Amino acid sequence: MNVNSLLTSIDSFHLSVDEIGAKERAASLASRSIKKNSKVQAIKLAASMIDLTTLEGKDTEGKVLAMCHKAVKPIKGNYDFPHVAAVCVYPNLVKVAKKVLDGSGVKVASVATGFPGGQMPLKLKIEEVKLVVKNGADEVDMVISRGEFLDGNYKYVFDEISAVKDACGEAHLKVILETGELETFDNVRKASIIAMLAGADFIKTSTGKVQPAATLPVTLVMLEAIRDFYNETGKIIGMKPAGGIRTTKDAIAYLCLVKETLGDTWLSPNYFRIGASTLLNDLLMQFQKEQTGFYQSADYFSND
Amino acid sequence: MIFREKSTAILSRSNGSFNHSTQNPKKRNFVWEYAKSIEAKDHIHLKPSYDLFIGGKNVKSKKYFETINPATEEKLAEVAVASKSDVHRAVLAAEKAYNRVWSKTSPKERAKYIFRIARIMQEKAREFAVIESMDGGKPIKESKLIDIPLAIAHFFYYAGWADKLNLAFPNVNISPIGVVGQIIPWNFPLLMAAWKIAPALACGNTVVIKSAETTPLTLYKLAEVIKEASLPDGVVNIISGAGDTGEAIVNHPKVKKIAFTGSTEVGKLIMKSTAGTDKKITLELGGKAANIIFEDAPIDQAVEGIINGIYFNQGHVCCAGSRLYVQESIKNEVVKKLKHRLKSLRVGNPLDKNTDVGAINSKMQLKKITELVNSGINEGCTLYQPECSLPDKGYWFKPTFFTNVAQANRIAQEEIFGPVLSVLTFRTPKEAIEKANNTQYGLSAGIWSDKGSKIFKMVSSIKAGVIWSNTFNKFNPASPFGGYKESGFGREGGKQGLKEYLNFN
Numbered sequence: 001m002n003v004n005s006l007l008t009s010i011d012s013f014h015l016s017v018d019e020i021g022a023k024e025r026a027a028s029l030a031s032r033s034i035k036k037n038s039k040v041q042a043i044k045l046a047a048s049m050i051d052l053t054t055l056e057g058k059d060t061e062g063k064v065l066a067m068c069h070k071a072v073k074p075i076k077g078n079y080d081f082p083h084v085a086a087v088c089v090y091p092n093l094v095k096v097a098k099k100v101l102d103g104s105g106v107k108v109a110s111v112a113t114g115f116p117g118g119q120m121p122l123k124l125k126i127e128e129v130k131l132v133v134k135n136g137a138d139e140v141d142m143v144i145s146r147g148e149f150l151d152g153n154y155k156y157v158f159d160e161i162s163a164v165k166d167a168c169g170e171a172h173l174k175v176i177l178e179t180g181e182l183e184t185f186d187n188v189r190k191a192s193i194i195a196m197l198a199g200a201d202f203i204k205t206s207t208g209k210v211q212p213a214a215t216l217p218v219t220l221v222m223l224e225a226i227r228d229f230y231n232e233t234g235k236i237i238g239m240k241p242a243g244g245i246r247t248t249k250d251a252i253a254y255l256c257l258v259k260e261t262l263g264d265t266w267l268s269p270n271y272f273r274i275g276a277s278t279l280l281n282d283l284l285m286q287f288q289k290e291q292t293g294f295y296q297s298a299d300y301f302s303n304d
Numbered sequence: 305m306i307f308r309e310k311s312t313a314i315l316s317r318s319n320g321s322f323n324h325s326t327q328n329p330k331k332r333n334f335v336w337e338y339a340k341s342i343e344a345k346d347h348i349h350l351k352p353s354y355d356l357f358i359g360g361k362n363v364k365s366k367k368y369f370e371t372i373n374p375a376t377e378e379k380l381a382e383v384a385v386a387s388k389s390d391v392h393r394a395v396l397a398a399e400k401a402y403n404r405v406w407s408k409t410s411p412k413e414r415a416k417y418i419f420r421i422a423r424i425m426q427e428k429a430r431e432f433a434v435i436e437s438m439d440g441g442k443p444i445k446e447s448k449l450i451d452i453p454l455a456i457a458h459f460f461y462y463a464g465w466a467d468k469l470n471l472a473f474p475n476v477n478i479s480p481i482g483v484v485g486q487i488i489p490w491n492f493p494l495l496m497a498a499w500k501i502a503p504a505l506a507c508g509n510t511v512v513i514k515s516a517e518t519t520p521l522t523l524y525k526l527a528e529v530i531k532e533a534s535l536p537d538g539v540v541n542i543i544s545g546a547g548d549t550g551e552a553i554v555n556h557p558k559v560k561k562i563a564f565t566g567s568t569e570v571g572k573l574i575m576k577s578t579a580g581t582d583k584k585i586t587l588e589l590g591g592k593a594a595n596i597i598f599e600d601a602p603i604d605q606a607v608e609g610i611i612n613g614i615y616f617n618q619g620h621v622c623c624a625g626s627r628l629y630v631q632e633s634i635k636n637e638v639v640k641k642l643k644h645r646l647k648s649l650r651v652g653n654p655l656d657k658n659t660d661v662g663a664i665n666s667k668m669q670l671k672k673i674t675e676l677v678n679s680g681i682n683e684g685c686t687l688y689q690p691e692c693s694l695p696d697k698g699y700w701f702k703p704t705f706f707t708n709v710a711q712a713n714r715i716a717q718e719e720i721f722g723p724v725l726s727v728l729t730f731r732t733p734k735e736a737i738e739k740a741n742n743t744q745y746g747l748s749a750g751i752w753s754d755k756g757s758k759i760f761k762m763v764s765s766i767k768a769g770v771i772w773s774n775t776f777n778k779f780n781p782a783s784p785f786g787g788y789k790e791s792g793f794g795r796e797g798g799k800q801g802l803k804e805y806l807n808f809n
Contacts, residue, residue, distance in 0.1 A: 014603045014634070016754040018774050021605030031445070033341035033657035041336050224604045231640070255336065260648040264335045 003155045006197070010154065013193050013228055017185035017221055026216040029260055030253035039252070043287045045267065046251040047074060048082035051109055051240065051275045055090060055116075055208065064093045068100040070304035075284050079291070084280065085269040086139060090115075091132045098136030109139035109174070113164060116178070116207035118143035122160060129167040139172040140164070143207060144191065146181045154194055161198035174202035174240055174273075179218045180210040188218055192225035202238035208275065213243025216253060223261040236265065242275025248286040251279055338650075341657045343444045345434050353382040354520065356390055356544070357527035359397035360537025365390055371520055374441040375654050375663035375698040383520045386543035391512070391552035394541040398483040398510040399558055401538030406510050407480065409536070411467035418463035418505055420533040425456045428529065432522055436494055437654045439521040441663030441699070442617050444655050454779055455498035458797070461781035462502035465802055469507065472799050477809040480508030481584060484561040484805065485553040488523075490516035490665055491620040491721075497523055499785075499796045500563050501540060507805035509561070512541045512553060516566075518666045520544040554578065563804070564588070565622070568719075568745075568790045586794025586804045588622065588786060590719040591747030593768065594740035595625030595776060596730075599633045601752035605774065607641045610725070613750060613776040615649060615661050615703050619723040620669070622791075623748035625776055627716060628705075629736055632729045639707060639727060646690040649703050653695070661723060664699040673701050673722035680706050680715040685726070711742055719745070733758065737765045746788030750776045769795070 034042055052071045054063060064087070071084045086107035087097050097108045110132040114120030129140055142164050148156040165173050175195040179188050195203050203222055206213035219241045226237045239258070245251055251274060258266050266272050281301045289295050355362040365384035372379050386394065406414075425432065432455075433447040442451070469478055484504050488496035493515060504511050515523040527542045543549065547570070554562055554574050561584040564574055568589040578585060595613050597606045613625025630638045654662035664670040681687055685706040694700040705725035709716050716726045730736040740749060749768040751759050759773045769787040772778060779785070784800035786792060794804050 014637075016600065016602045018602035018605040018754075021602060021608055021774065025605070025608050032338060034338060035341045036339045038337060038339040041334070045336055227644075259336065267336055 006155055006158055009197055010190060010193055013189075013225070013232070015186060015190055015193075017189050019185050019217075022185055022221055023217045026220045026257065029220070029256050030216055032253075032256040034252050034256070040287070040290050042252045042255055043248060043283050043290070044082055046248070046255060046274065047280060047283050048085060049269045049272050049274050050084040050280055051086045051088045051242070051273050052084045052280060053088040053208070053242070053275050053277050055088070055111060059090060059093060061093070061096050064089055064096050065100060066304040068097055068106070070280070070302060071106045072101065072104045074280055075287070079287075081287065085273055088141060088275060091128060091135070094132050094135040094137050102136070107138040108136055109141055110135075110137040111141045111143075111207075113142040115141070115143055116209040118145050119147070122163065125160070126163060126167045129164055133167070133169055133171045137171055139174060140168050141174045141176055141204060143176045143178060144195065146178055149182065149187070149191055154190075157191070158194050158198045161195055161200060165199035172201040173199065174204045174238075175200040176204045176207055176242075177222075178207055178210055179205045180212050185218070185221045188221050189225050192222050193229065196225070196229045196235075196237050200237060202240050202273065204240040204242055204275065206241075206243040206275075208243035214241030214245055214275075216257060219254060220257055220261060223257060227262055236271060238271040238273065239266070240273040240275055245274055245276050246278050247282050251283065338658050340653075342653065343434055343437075343655045343657060345438070345655065348431055348434050348438075350381055350435070350521070354384060354524045354544075356384045356386055356394070357524065357530075357542040358390070358394045358538075359401070359541065360531065363390070363393070369517070371439060371518065373438050373698075374518070374665055375695070377697050380438060381521060383524070383544050386514070386545040386549045386552075388548070388552040390543060391549060391556060394512045394543055395483055395485075395553075395556050395558050397538040398512050398541050401536055402480075402482055402510040405536040406539050407508060409508075411469065411508070414505060414508060415463045415466035417533060417535050418459055418466060418502060421529055421535070422456050422459035422463060424529045424532050425452075425459065425526075428525070429453070429456065432494060432525060434655070435525060436522050437662070440490060440493060440519045441654050441665050443659040443662045445657055445659070446617060450779075451492055451495050454781070455495045458495075458498040458502045458781045462506040462802075465503075465799075466506040469802065469806070472802055473806070473808070478806045479809065481805060481807055482509060482560045483558055484509045484511055484563060485556065485559040486511060486513040486563045487550045487553060487566065488513065488516060489566045490519040491617060491622070493519040494522040494526065496565050497526060499565075499801075503796070503801045504563075504805050505539065507802055509805055510539050512543065512559065514549055514553060515542070515544045517544075517546045551577070560584065561805070562586075563794075563796075568792075571792060584804070586786075586796070587792035588794070588796060589747075589790060589792040590721075590745055591622045591624065591787065591791050592627055592717065592719055592743050592745045593623055593625045593748040593750065594627045594629055594743075594766070595750040596629045596736050596740060596752065596762065597631065597634070597638060598733075598751075598753040598755075598758065599631040600754045600758075602754060602774070603634065603637065603641065606752040607638065607645055609750060609752060609774070609776040610638075610642060611645055611649070614705075614725040615723050616777050618662055618664055618701070620665055620721055621777065622719075623770060623777065623785075624721075625748075625750050626720060626725060627740075627743075628725055628727045629730050629739060630727065631736075632731050635729050642705065642727075643688060643690075646688070646703055646705075649690065649692075651692050651694065651700070651702065661703055664701050664722065667699055669721065670699040670701060673720055673724060676715055676718060676720045676722075677704060677724055680709070680713060680724075680726075683713045683715075685709045685713055685715060711739060717743065733762065737762065741765075741767050744790040747786075747791035748772070
């Protein structure tokens, strides 16, 4: 594709976002009052959408194994409680996760393309993606080249995502925009549209390594881009906020945002994920509270 | 448009409607819905009957009327109707309080009382909010987040001015007017009372204020606050009643100033009956605001602004953005987004914390809205309403908008004062200005564009008292509010609002 036609395609989506207005709208959606049965449903729904994540230099086989067990059966006892959507690990640990999770319904996601900086030659990125898919990753979380984007080199960003998508084969591609580095909502919207045009299955806010990570307003802006893309193309793209979503209250606010911006179709692990590590235990605590009427201490929930 | 060839087929624009069900590839077990989340009302203290509040005392009247909850049609309380002689009594009480106490109270002391009222209101904010929603039908989230806090902010703001009037108007002699008569509408009862009482007191006047027929309760709650604040008897007198009561206030010879917020029709009557008198007048009347969306606007936020502009408080807002002007190049997109957004508006029980659009304030108002909407249909405009169920009892109207509207249609000219938007289009900035100004009103307007220079150019050409850019329905006590043309004159709020309650010698 030539540069001009790409730019025309991007421009066919209105690109300006008013920051104050977007923040106001996100805040108003976050103030929905979710109680009783709808809260229990929301807790389970949010849990089923989690990409349980560990992305640390000190990650080991043991750590990942423990997390995988938690992912399959988050809560002890006979509760009707879903498994999480996926576990998300570094490429070297994909095989370990796959061995445990195969057939469990929990997907294996791997970060790739020189995560989190993305400052790596494209050739190596492609090799990395092919390797993680070969090792069993069902989903690939790539990072975009923010430097190239901020340099105005949108064609490069588009082509890169496109090439990674090809390398993914059957695996689902989540494209991390790293919104904390893009800074403005105009940039976030533009990057979202480029990623979707280039073949992303999901767009994702952050690596979790840059602050701010996921916020409600930035997620709203991306959801609106997804809606506009759907209206233009009929293609349903998923959304994944990641980083900084720690409490049940936070998670429910995100669900309200999705419900009222995109509708019920997106309220499924197929199209909405939450990248988080500590959120699951807070959901479990709130779930137990709804079941028993009492809060239990953190000691009653496994720290995996 | 271009995107990856390997992606699925591109649907044409006209096919890109937002139909979730047909696109849903997997059957879903359940749809996540918000459970009812009703604001508690067990802490609300409502008396079965409210007397007039005159000279610091509860004064019985000969006649009482019912005030009902428009969402349920249930009776909330009985409220006194002030007759002509009751009005006379209230004016005399205000005159006495002015002569004997209030005119001799130092500005600093006046400030103390107003601050005290504001603080007691803060303590009772939740009670005020719930009563405001029960009596008027507005969503609890609006009364909690906007009506009540903003009313309190007005008291705080004007309390601060009370001892600084010489700084506001240096090198001139200023004095209070005396007894002022104030008549307020039913759309923002407590807020409108605050807009009027706070500056009047700060400037050293005494007050006779009449609430609207359908929403008298929060004003009588305010009377309780005023009593608790030990404001000298008679400084604020609160009465209720219909048009006759208002007329008695306007025509009373000892009332030196009339501050009225309400319909243009009544505003004209007030002008007539005060002609030839030395009464000072401020009128805040109807509106038919233009909300102008340029093609370079942030569209999603503009759509929020349109929603907020017309469906806020069920459209019972004099500055509501009831005429939408969209640049023709983006008309289809905006209308499509508007339709989608309307689907997620939650209409229903005003006391549910998740309700976005509440009940229509009265049967009479519902009739008026229905009549005007029918006129739109009859004149050939295209109606859109989302599918939503309305409660069986009470007064309700679905959020509505019309496309294919011409300037000549009644719905584009007359104030509907309900959740009904007219969508019109323009091609150039010049045309937008012409159409926006082509109305007998001039209260407010909204301009949406990413281009600062364009906004400034538009703002200086549009005849409206308040113009918002890239936002709508934003209020602040420091910012003056008022209209041009048949929207009235005089300003409320800010330093300008003080001027209306002072004599300049």
